[in-house]
Amino acid sequence: MRAKPILLVTAHRLAILAYIAFALFPLYWLLKVAVTPNDLLYSEGIRLWPSRASLEHFDFVLRHSAFPVFFRNSLIVSGSTAVIVTILASLSGYALSRFNFRGKYWLVALMLLTQMFPLVMLVAPIFKILSPLGLTNSLTGLVIVYTAFNVPFATFLMQSFFDGIPKDLEEAAMIDGATQFVAFRQIILPLTLPGIAATLGFVFTAAWSELLFSLMLISGNYQATFPVGLLSFVSKFSVDFGQMMAAGVLALIPACLFFLLIQRYLVQGLTAGAVKG
């Protein structure tokens, strides 16, 4: 009787291990090639770890390539987008959560619509609109476009966080004489800080990963974001695998930081759902 549970438990753990290996192996390989010196890259082939590791590729990428510029551009674009979207989305999310108004149905319908149609449809028209305004090949143009793309989802996200906060709180403050906006700013917003952090993280990662509009709207090296810079580097120096992968590892850092931040929250959200259900 005991043999069967042990067999089942072993199979379960092995399956989990297989999933972990599948999830991590590509990232592990990225790191492995990034630290392999050039002279060992071809001679040692597919060894799982090079006999000698070095940081020379990182050193080159950080000091002699345009990647620090790409990194800075991406940081500016993603950071500004995240902050602006979060401000706009907390305002509109609050409106959806606390007010009943005639245009509400249309607002929600409009925001859902923007989530349904292929964004690639907008590549050409947006280029045509931004070009005479001098907003192509500019980080500001990218921030505007990314902000608009991310506001609908962020609004729904913020709305769900506001929904979780009892209405009595700001009603009490308004009885004490505060206007609704003051109550919103001083009582409700501080209570949604975890939600605000999550929204910031989601939007930052989305903007950091965006490729197509960045490719279309940015042409010079000087304004290139990380994805565009990495792709042009790949097509130009397609033999410098060590350097490309070192740059790839650098592009991974902000995403992983965000993931570590949100990871616990993700698990918490799941367990909260379990308790509620």
Place this chain on the structure above:
Amino acid sequence: MAYAARYDGLPARRPLMKRITDGAAPYLYSAPALILIVTVMLVPLALGVSYAFRDIQLLNPFSGAFIGLDHFRALSEDQAFYRALRNTLWWTGASVFLQFLLGLTLALLLDKPFYGRGLAQALVFLPWAVPSFLAGLNWSWLFNPVVGPLPHWFFALGIMSEPSNILSDPQLAMWGPIIANVWWGIPFFAITLLAALQAIPRDLYEAASIDGAGPAQRFLSITLPFLAPTIAITILLRTVWISNFADLIIVMTNGGPADRTQIVASYIFTQAFKRLDFGYASAIALVLLALLLAYSMLIVILRQWLLSKD
């Protein structure tokens, strides 16, 4: 009645100015977001629809005239478009099917409590945080026989006659982006399905096992019915999303070799980005939009029909 009105807080006796500002409040809160969405998404969308009927080429200053249905006539004879359509079906079908199957299995595995579950969960969900362009590059390097191990492993296993890059093999190239997409998308399905799994009341399982139901029976008569709505909506949304998802293909193969991995979304992008033919790109985009709408309608109608049958 007068008292009741006052207790309800109805704005019966408030001054006119106050009533106007109160009524305007929700609009003021949502105005910035609304204005931005309308100018940056809705106006370009309308403009894009009009481009489909115009001759718009970025490099040709004399273009811009209305040409009616010419783009659509050209499209109906464009063999590359039909191939892209078939590729889209294959790319979307295979990606969604594998992501769902592996995601559901992972969610079921993680639903059991075990030592180190938090850590395991964090590790298997990590690909979800990897930027899509990097996922694409990373997998195209893994498939590259110069630096990647996969061709050598396939060769050692006897699957390949020599360690070659599947991304340059017209017969196999589509599997590259599909595998990258599956790797990248499993966590999404697993997270959603795990949340749904954990919302199933545990006592149901206990009651069922007291009544003598085995694990398979419990899965079929408790787990699946509870998951069904989540599964349906996730698959619908994911199908639409993946058929529009061109990043991996543009990064890994750029539609090649010989258009074997070109999907409709990447074809639109290529027309706009490489050929700078905005009119034709918009016409294809309009057809894609119509197809996706038809698909969504079909699913909704199918669902209504299934519900009314019960």
